[in-house]
Amino acid sequence: MLCRYCNEPLPQHLYLDGIHDECLIKEGIDAGTLEPEQQERYHLLSQASHIRLTTTMSFANHEIEEELDVITAECVFGMNVFRDFFAGLTDFFGGRSKASQKVLRDARKACLDELRIEAVEIGADGVVGIDLDYSEISGKGKGMLFLVASGTAVRFKK
Numbered sequence: 001m002l003c004r005y006c007n008e009p010l011p012q013h014l015y016l017d018g019i020h021d022e023c024l025i026k027e028g029i030d031a032g033t034l035e036p037e038q039q040e041r042y043h044l045l046s047q048a049s050h051i052r053l054t055t056t057m058s059f060a061n062h063e064i065e066e067e068l069d070v071i072t073a074e075c076v077f078g079m080n081v082f083r084d085f086f087a088g089l090t091d092f093f094g095g096r097s098k099a100s101q102k103v104l105r106d107a108r109k110a111c112l113d114e115l116r117i118e119a120v121e122i123g124a125d126g127v128v129g130i131d132l133d134y135s136e137i138s139g140k141g142k143g144m145l146f147l148v149a150s151g152t153a154v155r156f157k158k
Helices: 021-026 036-048 081-093 098-121
Strands: 064-079 126-139 142-156
Touching (some): 064 098, 098 126, 098 142
Antiparallel strands (some): 064 142, 126 142
């Protein structure tokens, strides 16, 4: 499925929305033309664009005033049969699986976006100590990728 604005392929988790989150933001889409769920996500993503993320426990040039809460974001992605098949061939013959790498990249980006949204909803300016945990469950010809991002939401001194 392709994005209705940029005509690039969509990751599976955006099939129902029909548009990349980046396209919503970059193109300045009129939120009134979106479905209610998309309007809410567009609003949250635009508010969350300033949220800083790091795997370390501090930010350069920012002093942490308050640690607000531990926050998490969970994403589940289906790896379709063709990707699984070609990834299997790559495993057998060696080399890198571009299809699997794309799924991992999309999952990481989606999960970090969700973490930003969680942070903005509790009034944070950033998230420190981010940890990404990946796991896969497969069986009966289907594979699912689970990704959990967690970190501590913080507020900066003004």
